[in-house]
Amino acid sequence: MRAVKLRKxxxxxxxxxxxxxxxLWGPVREKDRQVLKKTDDVNQIDxxxxxxSLPFKKLLFPPRFSMFHFSGNKYTTSLEHLPxxxxxxxxxxxxxxxLIMDDFFTRSFDDPYYTERRxxxxxxxxxxxxxxxxxxxxxxxxxxxxxxxxxxxxxxDFFLIWVGSSLGDDMTRECPKIIDxxxxxxxxxxxxxxxxxxxxxFKMDIDLTSMPEIFDLSxxxxxxxxxxxxxxxxxxxxxxxPTCPCYHVYDKIEMGKIEGERMRQWDSCxxxxxxxxxxxxxxxxxxxxRLKLRFTHKLQAFVGEYGKPACVGCGRCIETCPVDIDIATxxxxxxxxxxxx
Amino acid sequence: xxxxxxKDVGLYGFTGCNGDQLTIIHSEDKLLDFWQSVHIxxxxxxxxxxxxxxxxxxxxxxxxxxxxxxxxxxxxxKRSKKLIAIGNCACYGGVQAMELGxxxxxxxxxxxxxxxxxxxxxxxxxxxxxxxxxxxFYIPGCPINADQFFYCFAHLIQDHVPTIPDHPVCAECRWxxxxxxxxxxxxxxxxxxxxxxxxxxxxxxxxxxxxxxPVEEANVSSEFNLLKEKGLTQEEIKRRFRMHNGSGIIKPLxxxxxxx
Numbered sequence: 297m298r299a300v301k302l303r304k305x306x307x308x309x310x311x312x313x314x315x316x317x318x319x320l321w322g323p324v325r326e327k328d329r330q331v332l333k334k335t336d337d338v339n340q341i342d343x344x345x346x347x348x349s350l351p352f353k354k355l356l357f358p359p360r361f362s363m364f365h366f367s368g369n370k371y372t373t374s375l376e377h378l379p380x381x382x383x384x385x386x387x388x389x390x391x392x393x394x395l396i397m398d399d400f401f402t403r404s405f406d407d408p409y410y411t412e413r414r415x416x417x418x419x420x421x422x423x424x425x426x427x428x429x430x431x432x433x434x435x436x437x438x439x440x441x442x443x444x445x446x447x448x449x450x451x452x453d454f455f456l457i458w459v460g461s462s463l464g465d466d467m468t469r470e471c472p473k474i475i476d477x478x479x480x481x482x483x484x485x486x487x488x489x490x491x492x493x494x495x496x497x498f499k500m501d502i503d504l505t506s507m508p509e510i511f512d513l514s515x516x517x518x519x520x521x522x523x524x525x526x527x528x529x530x531x532x533x534x535x536x537x538p539t540c541p542c543y544h545v546y547d548k549i550e551m552g553k554i555e556g557e558r559m560r561q562w563d564s565c566x567x568x569x570x571x572x573x574x575x576x577x578x579x580x581x582x583x584x585x586r587l588k589l590r591f592t593h594k595l596q597a598f599v600g601e602y603g604k605p606a607c608v609g610c611g612r613c614i615e616t617c618p619v620d621i622d623i624a625t626x627x628x629x630x631x632x633x634x635x636x637x
Numbered sequence: 638x639x640x641x642x643x644k645d646v647g648l649y650g651f652t653g654c655n656g657d658q659l660t661i662i663h664s665e666d667k668l669l670d671f672w673q674s675v676h677i678x679x680x681x682x683x684x685x686x687x688x689x690x691x692x693x694x695x696x697x698x699x700x701x702x703x704x705x706x707x708x709x710x711x712x713x714x715k716r717s718k719k720l721i722a723i724g725n726c727a728c729y730g731g732v733q734a735m736e737l738g739x740x741x742x743x744x745x746x747x748x749x750x751x752x753x754x755x756x757x758x759x760x761x762x763x764x765x766x767x768x769x770x771x772x773x774f775y776i777p778g779c780p781i782n783a784d785q786f787f788y789c790f791a792h793l794i795q796d797h798v799p800t801i802p803d804h805p806v807c808a809e810c811r812w813x814x815x816x817x818x819x820x821x822x823x824x825x826x827x828x829x830x831x832x833x834x835x836x837x838x839x840x841x842x843x844x845x846x847x848x849x850x851p852v853e854e855a856n857v858s859s860e861f862n863l864l865k866e867k868g869l870t871q872e873e874i875k876r877r878f879r880m881h882n883g884s885g886i887i888k889p890l891x892x893x894x895x896x897x
Contacts, residue, residue, distance in 0.1 A: 331814050349814040359812040528828035528863075529854040530807035532817075546800060551667070551791045552638040552674025561802070562812070568854045569803045583856065616811070618819045618828070619863055 297441075298459040300468050301476040301483065302448070307455065311338040311384065313471035317418060317463070318380030321355065323348050332383070341384065343450070346427050347610055351390055351538035352383055353397060356413045359535075360561040363409055363545075367555040375412045383417060387424040389608040391444055392437035393538030394419065396606060400541050409560065418463055421447035423490075428499045429611030431624065435504060437608040438495075451486050500611075502624055503631065504595070507605065510630050511596035515588075519629050524584025526619045531564035533622065534590065536612040542570070565590050591626050638674055644693035644794045647679035649713055651699030651706045652763060653731055656780035657724035658682045658698055664783045671787070675794055692717040694793055700726040700733055700883075702763035703755075714770040721793065722765070722772045723786065725779040729850045730883030733763040738887035739897040765884050774798070777831055779848035779881060785833045801833065805852045806845050810836035818844050822867040824877050829855040848881040857889035 302310055311320060320338065323330040323345035330345040332352065364373040386394065401410035421444040424430075432438040440447065445464035448455040456479075459465050468475045534540040544563035549556035563570055566587070571580040580586045598606035613622040628635045650658055661671065662683055675694075679687035695717035701707050714720055722728045730737050736745065742762040750760075766772060776789050785801065792799035806827040810817070813836055818825040825844035827836070831852045838845050851857075857878070864874045875894070878886050891897055 326814075328816050329814065350811070354812075525856075526859050528805075528807075528856050528859055529852075530805050530828040532807050532811050535808060535811040544802065548788055549791045549795065549797075551670040551787065552643075552794065556791075562808075563802075564804075564808070567802075567804055567808075583854070616817065618817065619859060 298465065299479055300457045300459065301479060302455045302457055302474060303476070304453055304455065306474040308338045309474055310471055311341070313474075314382060314420070314467045316470060317467060318382050318416070320382050320384060322384040332385075343385075343422070345385060346424060346430070347387075347612055347615065348385075349612075350536060351610070351612070352386060352394060353538055353541070355381060355383065356397065356417065357401075357410050357541070357543070357560070360559060361409075362548075362557040363560050364558050365556070366547075366558060367553075371558075373408070375408060378413055378416050380416045381418070382420060384420040385422045386419055386444070387422060387432075387610075388440045389430070389432040389435075389437050389610040390538055391419065391421050391440045391447075392432075392435075392608045393610070395443045396539045396602070396604075396608070397541060398443075399602060400539075418467070419444045419446075420464075420467075421460075423447075423449040423494075425494055426498050426500075427611070429614045430498065430609060431500045431502045431611065432609035433495070433498045434500075434502045435605060435607050435609035449487065449490065451483070451490055454483075456483065456487055500624065502627060504605065504607075504627060507595040507627065507630075508599050511592050514630050517630070519626070520584040520588045523621050523626065523629075524582060524587050527566065527583050527587050527621055528619060529566050529568070529583055529586075530618070531566050532616045532618075533613040534564040534566060535562060536616045538608060538610055538612070539594075539606045540564070544570075565593070587621065591623070594623065595627070644675045645678050645690065646675045646694045646696065646794070647687075647692045647713070647717070648677070648682070648696045649679065649698070649709075650682065651697065651710065651727070651766070652702040652733060653699035653724060653726035654780075655682060655698070657727075657778070657786075660780045660783050661786065664787065667783070667787050671790075674791075689716070694719045694721060696721045696723050697727050697766055698724045700730045700763045700765055701761075701769055702733060703758040703760050705758050707761070707769050710766055710769050719773045719793065720766075720770060721774045721776060721789075722767065723776045723778075724781050725777055725848055725850055725881055725883075727766050728775045728777045729881070729885045730763055730765040731779070732880060734765065734883035735879050735881075737762070737764065737883050738891070768884070776801070777850045778833060782833050782835070801831075803853045804832045805855070806830045806832050806834065806836050806839070806849070808832055809834070810839045810845075812836075813840050815839045816842070818842075819863070819867075822869075824864055824869055824873065826860075826877065829857060829860055829878075829882075846877065846881055851882055851885040851889075855889065857886070858893050861893055 319334050321334050322341040324333040324340045325342045329349045330342050332348045362374050364371045401407040444460040447458040542563045543560050545560050548559050572578045594606045607623050625635050681687050695713050725731050789799040809832045823844050826847035827845040830845050830847045831849040
């Protein structure tokens, strides 16, 4: 992998320069949170961001969008005028989530509403130091080798930039004046030191080994009922989760016409309607069953199908759930560890 | 749509602020389609030549708060193939049904009106319309959301059953990436309340008051416990729960508190 350097003070100039490839989106502070936003002013980007309130998925399949407009027997899709975008600031966990989403939306067949947006999206990753809610070391998503066009590691006075694609390569060659090709031995040393420091900064102690077996053995556990009684069914954990892709499709018709939009909007397995089928039968009538599905899918079923869990340790569910039902509490309870209930 | 395929529609308002009918009238970009896609037989807030003919669809706003309204409501039901409740008052009773389910309406009424004699109307405790008649579909809101209303209306006039996702306000609130007020210890009813408003209050840093009425899966007891943990008193929580939730909150609240 090609690597180059960028002096810290040149980051704004670099981001301005890469804007010739598309709209720049990055984490911007808004009140108490950081939000992934389109920004022309590169100084607005908050490099201290640990996690944005919604992940990148809002750009690749928005919370609610029109798939196509139909009129009689004809339809026109909404995919013609999608902008080119650069998402700056994705951390390794989110890049792993992006790879999971890419797989999910292309494995059986291409979902054009995702892939057309994805094709026009460039990823510039950015290094991070974990906070107390991060557990990507446990999900083994704390480093990345693919899934980005460029990846910047913050080494105090300069950024080490890994080039992950030919598009990323083009980006570095777009601004030759500020990109430094000469990586020195001491730069490498600095990088190794930084890695060691970062690895030492994980605060959350959580063990995700053997989770599929533990889920198998916990199918009838009382934990599901207990947590189900607490769950508010608000769906927030699924909305903020970077690997939750579920959606609902409906038609929005025009008054008095055979014309309208086919809409897609985010759905959640924690909503009762999600598992309701014809005649009102519901596969997962109770909150406990729905909660069990969510966690079993993330940490067991997904492993069987994709070879890895669908949790990347970003900590968003920990930050979001008002009643503290998240991957960490569930895993700890299932492992029989002490958790405040 | 062909003239003879158009549905006959009537709009009626009982006790309420007329906010739902006004929401329709204020939707200038939709009004031409609205008037052209159906025959509006009665809409006294918007036109004068109203009649009491048979209807395909009756849209009813407001709660029932006197016996004459109850009779009128039953009469509308008799001549309407479909009856749609629009707005919080028609669906759940509105703020005037805040105390619904607790006893003592007579005393409360006397406290306000004394021994006043009501010549033209016989007041009763305010209740949602489904206490008196069968309702085919509910479009909640205080007032209704124009987009959601016209979405439902477009389906109803083509004999489709519209689907309103049974999501709480939190869903739309997370979509808009607002700060979670509950996490800050503010009495927000987002998790209990049906969405459709685009989380308008939390998006302006104001807590959800529950004006869309309860979402089907509302976990009232968990929210109650959570708010108590955050330091709110039982009385504060109860008052907020009852403010807009009228008939929708009676059962779960009784379950938690024993009495209302």
